[in-house]
Amino acid sequence: MLEQCSKNIEKLRNKCPLTHCITNYVTINDCANVVLAIGGSPAMANEAPEIEEFVEAAGVTIINMGTLLEDQIEPMQIAACHTKKTNTPLVLDPVAVGVSKLRNDITIDLINKSSVDVIRGNMSEIKAIANLFNITDEKSVAKGVDVSSDDIITKDNIKSNASLVKAVADKLNTTIAVSGAIDIISDGVSIYLIDNGEEVMSKITGSGCMLTCVIGSFCAITSPLEAAIIGSLSMAISGELARRKMEINNEGSGSFRTYLIDMMYNMNDETIMKYGKLYKLE
Amino acid sequence: MLEQCSKNIEKLRNKCPLTHCITNYVTINDCANVVLAIGGSPAMANEAPEIEEFVEAAGVTIINMGTLLEDQIEPMQIAACHTKKTNTPLVLDPVAVGVSKLRNDITIDLINKSSVDVIRGNMSEIKAIANLFNITDEKSVAKGVDVSSDDIITKDNIKSNASLVKAVADKLNTTIAVSGAIDIISDGVSIYLIDNGEEVMSKITGSGCMLTCVIGSFCAITSPLEAAIIGSLSMAISGELARRKMEINNEGSGSFRTYLIDMMYNMNDETIMKYGKLYKLE
Amino acid sequence: MLEQCSKNIEKLRNKCPLTHCITNYVTINDCANVVLAIGGSPAMANEAPEIEEFVEAAGVTIINMGTLLEDQIEPMQIAACHTKKTNTPLVLDPVAVGVSKLRNDITIDLINKSSVDVIRGNMSEIKAIANLFNITDEKSVAKGVDVSSDDIITKDNIKSNASLVKAVADKLNTTIAVSGAIDIISDGVSIYLIDNGEEVMSKITGSGCMLTCVIGSFCAITSPLEAAIIGSLSMAISGELARRKMEINNEGSGSFRTYLIDMMYNMNDETIMKYGKLYKLE
Structure with missing residues (x-):
């Protein structure tokens, strides 16, 4: 699976798919740059009157719920419907779902309206979705956009977390990609783990948003499961190499x-094969 | 005071307070990254329907008036009221007050509605506030977001400027932090000066906005006066070290x-004690 | 012409004109930083109630159509009218014109309302404008914000593209600056080419938006033609030097x-004279 997934990088760079991102304005610049670095062509259009035109032109649409100003919600709803109608791959990043009623309502609405291919979030967000769709009774206690300390993925809780992720993927008929110290990815049938996590990734804003857009670009050229795996591997390995360079240079x-963007720009199948720690749990 | 203030850095990194920023979208990414670098947990939520929830969850709320689109003003007003009601620390950055009627009106409204803990601005902005609240007759002549050349703090005008800053702090019952070549900080009783300013700080956008958010993070764990001092010291010293590295590398x-973010990421009490030039004027 | 244009850099740094940018929030931070780096003073005000005040205070206003949320369109229209009324230089970046009906309508409206000094775009965008104003029948086929592969400027199509650019400049009574592998600049009378293009420029977001703002800053101190040439030269040479450094460092x-911003920060007339490849075609 590692080798198979790694082939998608060259494929992405050759096809350079239009990657349509409806995303928050905190990290929108980072998202555009990382899509360019990995080989996609970003279009950050989020104006209601032109959403349908962009969905039709794009190889994939990504909805990131980071900022939910009134005029940002309607475009998300239009995109959710129109990707389903046009069979365009859709990736959802339900930022901070579980933290406010507004975010819960919109998450449910977008999932119900669409046929989402990948949901990318941290463990707190995926637990919140599990809760909203009655898949678990366990409550998440995240307060902001970051994962709650109780929800951090560790060797001890990896099995129960992985089971929950698989259950959500199965119930919602989608692929779930959870990023953390260890990444968990499931399409409702298999479960994969990636053990290349770096703590410093949580010390910059937008690492999650960027990952979502990268997975999105890959969705335009391969299956949701492969896209989630190769997207997560690319970002995690880039983070590992960037952290090493940062430490060597005392920065x-x-x-x-x-450096994270540099590493994404230079990412290729060899680097994936050399550093990737991908495990199949089920 | 220098030593006492310097202890707050470790305290901040240990507590990692949720730092709720309602801020302009020009420098919002820089603001989130600098809060992460110094040890806080940023939440950049500025949607009216969820402002109260975020104020309640946060250790501090920051209002930066950089952009004033219609749907950004209401959240600021809600936050001003709700921080007062819930006794949440509030930091205000009245960007470009004095430059347009809109900015003057909103500044007065936000100050009147709230119980603001720290106001952070350049000397033109603080003079404009002094004018709006009838503390001085002197007019500021700033045209944009940068300090007017007439208002640049120098050794010659430092005493008169410091007196005005103290008078504003006293009248508004708050702490004022003025950043410039020399920083002036007053809680209406004491006046402190910081002499670590770097001219190149004005050659990047967002240095002021970032400082405001850093002061905000510190407000969640210490007094407004200490927060203003240690926040200003951290940024000014980081600027000094970053400028040196830039010059050595000919960049x-x-x-x-x-490098500014790098230096904030590595800031600690030793560096503050080694480089900090803090003086008590009164 | 190269020497004459190069003198404008020092002039810009001395005058430091207020550069008023109404621009998209994807690259707004990059735009502010590049204006500061080259020597201008950026003001990113785009709130309808204060647009007229900023147009009056500024040495130039720039309208970038990258994002067209409802509350961003009105400020653009106000600025288009008010720059004409006050004789303030106006630079337009018609991002992705030709891609959606919304963008076509707004482009026509802004050009008709104003007396635009420079239009900066890629070849797909300029072809779209030529089409909208009945200057050519040739259709552009761009799908996103990037130039269509059919419209990339090469040695083979440079003459026909240059003729079209000149025709558009003549018809709209403005200066057109097309950026690409080879830049084409025409005021409707002369045609200049700049052969310092770097492919990696298209691998970061905002290189076009930044160029537009830089040309804008120069418009505050010199003629539109000189501003377009020196702005394009500065960015292209900075890109060339930054690419070299990136490759040497294996980044x-x-x-x-x-590095692109670093090079702009250090740009001067000597560097322009040493590296500038400016040719007069007509």
Whole structure:
């Protein structure tokens, strides 16, 4: 699976799919740059009157719920419906779902309206979705956009978390990609783990948003499961290499952020094969 | 005071307070990254329907008036009221107050509605506030977001400027932090000066906005006066170290910006004690 | 012409004109930073109630159509009218015109309402404008914000493209600056080419938006034709030097982006004279 997934990088760079991102304005610049670095062509259009035209032109649409100003919600709803109608791959990043009623309502609405291919979130967000769709009774206690300390994925809780992720993927008929110290990816049938996580990734804003867009680009050229795996591997390995360089140079999170994009720009199948720690759990 | 303030950095990193920023979308990404670098947990939520929930969850709320689109003003007003009601620390950055009627009206409204803990601005902005609240007759002549050349703080005008800053802090019952070549900080009783300013700080966008958010994070764990001092010291010293590295490497403002975040990421009490030039004027 | 244009850099740094940018929030931070790096003073005000005040205070106004949310369109229209009324230089970046009906309608409206000094775009966008104003029948087929592969400027199509650019400039009584592998600039009388293009420029977001703002800053201190030439030369040469450094250091697009700003920060007339490849075609 590692080798099979790694082939998608060259394929992406050759096809350079139009990657349509409806995303928050906190990290929108980072998202555009990382899509360019990995080989996609980003279009950050989120104006209601032109959403349908962009969905039709794009190889994939990504909805990131980071900011939910009134005029950002309607475009998300239009995109959710129109990707389903046009059979365009859709990736959803339900940022901070579980933290406010507004976010819960919109998450449910977007999932119900669409046929979402991949949902990418941290463990708190996926637990919140499990809760909203009655898949678990366990409550998540996240307060902001970051994962709650109770929900951090560790060797001890990996099995129960992985089972929940699989159950959500199965129930919603989608692929779930959870990023964390260990990434969990499931299409409702198989479960894969990626053990290349770096703590410093949580010390820059947008690492999650960027990952979602990268997975999105890959969705335009391969299956949701492969897209989630190769997207997560690319970002995690880039993070690992960037952290090493940062430490060798005695630098900090500013340089790390620059190197992360550098590593994505230079990512290829060899690097994936050399550093990727992909395990099949089920 | 220098030593006492410097202890707050470790405290901040341990507590990692949720730092709720309602801020402009020009520098919002920089603001989130600098809060992460110094040890806070940023939440950039500015949607009216969820402002109260975020104020309640956060250790501090920051209002930056950089962009004032219609749907950004209401959230600021809600936050101003709700921080007062819930006794949540509030930090205000009245960007470009004095430049347009809109900005003057909103500044007055937000100050009147709230119980603001720290106001952070450049000397032109603080003079404009002094004018709006009838503390001085002197007019500021700033045209944009940058300090007017007439208002740049120098050794010659430092005393009169410091007196005005103290008078504003006293009248509005708050702490004022003025950033410039020399920083002036007053809680209406004491006046402190910081002499670590770097000119290149004005050659990147967002240095002021970032400082405001950093002061905000510190407000969640210490007094407004200490927060203003340690926040200003951290940023000013990081700027000094980043400028040195930029010059040694023969680089420019792009690298400076990256190094500034690096230095904040590595900031600690020892560096504050070694480089901090803090003086008590009164 | 190369020497004459190169003198404008020092002039810009001395005058430091207020550069008023109404621009998209994808690359707004990059735009502010590049204006600061080259020597202008950016003001990113785009709130309808204060647009007229900023147009009056500024040395130039720039309208970038990258994002067209409802509350961003009215400020553009106000600025288009008010720059004409106050004789303030206006630079337009018609991002993705030709891709959606919304963008076509707004482009026509803004050009008709104003007296635009420079239009900066890629070849697909300029072809779309030529089409909208009945200057050509040739259709552009761009799908996103990037130039269509059919419209990339090469040695083979440079003459026909240059003729079209000149015709558009003549018809609209403006200066057109087309950026690409080879830049084409025409005021409707002369045609200039710049052969310093770098492919990696298209691997970061915002290189076009930044160029537009830089040309804008120069418009505040010199003629539209000279502004378009020196702005394009500065960015293209900075891109060339940044790419070299990136390759020597074995880095990627993240570092390239940082170095691009560094090079703009250090740009001067000597560097322009040494590296500038400016040719007069007609």
